[in-house]
Amino acid sequence: MGNAAAKTATGGMRDVARRAVRAEIAAKAMELFLDQGFEETTVNQIAAGVGMSGRSLFRYFDTKEDMAIGGLVELGHDVAAALEDRPADEEPWSALRHALEVCVESLEGDEVGLRRAKMLAGTPSLRTAMLDKQLRWQELLVPHVEQRLRGSGQPQTLQARALQARSLQARALVSAALGCLDVAATVWTEVEGGRPLTDLVDDAFAAVRS
Known part of the structure; x- marks a missing residue:
């Protein structure tokens, strides 16, 4: 060697x-x-x-906050990989919902997942730290969503504007999807896990789409 x-x-x-x-x-x-x-x-x-x-x-x-939520960065990479693996012709909003099931499984599959979610939702310093982690998730997810957004074949003179619009749309979709996940997780803690988290995420996504 x-x-x-x-x-x-x-x-x-x-x-x-x-x-x-x-x-x-x-x-x-x-x-x-x-x-x-x-x-x-x-x-x-x-x-x-x-x-x-x-x-x-x-x-x-x-x-100390990083010790509680540091794993979320790695989880973000898992979500990005799941998003990349979705069918190429699947529309971005649906692809994001399926990819975020990685997060749902991470919480629901953990025997202390509900307690962990309550701690994250109820601790101000952790809520602030999670916002930073979500920004990192956006950096990971936005490029994948941009690839799914179809170009509209504008003339060359409008290409830069079209790319800018596509980037804005991708960021908005990712931000909304992560917001839906956050709201669903908060409600999940409020109902003491009385409803499946995956159903709450579905409801949140449907509310935004309606």
Whole structure:
């Protein structure tokens, strides 16, 4: 193995190890958040739970909020992959709804999903942090939606304006879809999981489309 290949392999192993440590920290943090409350849990308690110092913890996460919602960035990549895999001729709004089922399954398939959703919805600092994560999701999803929006064959002189309009439409669709998911998740916590989250997301999407 050459030097370049060896460095690449070493870097890859470090990335895997780093992700594993991040996952361990996030799991312990979420356990404490759900048991004690987000605000009541200290960084030092989380650090003690994974056998490291509080200073070391911030080598992996910028803030305590990141420990609670850092996984949402990775989930956003999963949604983008699901969107890319939808049939090419499926209209964007429907494709977005199907792709967001990844999020529904992530919450409903987790035995503490409802409790996690309640914590996220009821903690102001986490709500703010989630807005930042949603902006990152938009960056991931908008290009896929733009590809699904058909061009209208305008003359070359109008091409830039057409592309701008398509970008605006894609951003609006993605923003609305993520808003529907957020509203549905909030209602899901309010009804204590009494209705399936997937049905609530369907209702929210239908309300916007009607």
